[in-house]
Amino acid sequence: MPRRALDNPIVLAVLGLLLEQPTHPYRMHAELRSRSDSHAAAMNRGSLYNVVAALAEAGWISEQGQQRAGNRPERTVYELTEAGRRELLRRLDSQIRNPEREFSRFLGAVSYLGALGPDGAEAALTERTERLRQRTAADEERLAKALDSGVPRLHVIEAEYALSLARAEIAWIDATINEIRTGSLSWLAVPTASAESPKQ
Numbered sequence: 359m360p361r362r363a364l365d366n367p368i369v370l371a372v373l374g375l376l377l378e379q380p381t382h383p384y385r386m387h388a389e390l391r392s393r394s395d396s397h398a399a400a401m402n403r404g405s406l407y408n409v410v411a412a413l414a415e416a417g418w419i420s421e422q423g424q425q426r427a428g429n430r431p432e433r434t435v436y437e438l439t440e441a442g443r444r445e446l447l448r449r450l451d452s453q454i455r456n457p458e459r460e461f462s463r464f465l466g467a468v469s470y471l472g473a474l475g476p477d478g479a480e481a482a483l484t485e486r487t488e489r490l491r492q493r494t495a496a497d498e499e500r501l502a503k504a505l506d507s508g509v510p511r512l513h514v515i516e517a518e519y520a521l522s523l524a525r526a527e528i529a530w531i532d533a534t535i536n537e538i539r540t541g542s543l544s545w546l547a548v549p550t551a552s553a554e555s556p557k558q
Contacts, residue, residue: 363412370453372409373418373438373446380422382433383410410436418442464527476545480538487531494524 537543
């Protein structure tokens with residue numbers, strides 16, 4: 359199994375799930391998708407099974423046995439080993455202590471915001487912030503329901519963090535839109551493919 363499978367961002371999530379209780383990959387897949395949009399985006403069933411195989415090969419998880427439900431095929435249940443627990447704690451400690459510059463698609467796109475022109479940039483940013491507000495409102499509602507149902511706050515603290523990031527992004531976009539509208543964000547002319555080539 360390629361070593362790079364152990365660098366997959368869902369490794370930490372899989373180890374964390376198995377810290378809670380032993381389970382099989384099919385249930386891991388469903389649980390991770392239900393818990394986090396970022397996990398859902400980073401994972402398909404094939405990549406999850408590759409990660410599980412790599413974790414087993416590394417000795418961080420081990421087969422506990424087989425489980426069958428109704429007419430469904432038997433599924434291999436995995437549990438966290440002591441080595442896996444140590445690796446989970448090591449990764450958690452390192453990733454919480456060390457801030458990394460994480461490159462997002464939005465960051466890559468906004469670095470070329472000027473190419474859209476003031477009107478295009480304002481329209482695109484306005485639509486983005488509207489979508490973010492809708493998603494944030496839905497996430498706030500889900501979080502409130504979880505807390506009201508008795509889920510300990512520590513178990514959903516990552517949802518609080520994600521909401522904080524979304525709110526900060528909305529505030530930045532609102533401020534940038536205002537600067538575009540008032541003209542305080544200076545705009546440079548961007549050459550286009552149809553622009554006349556300079557004479558030699």
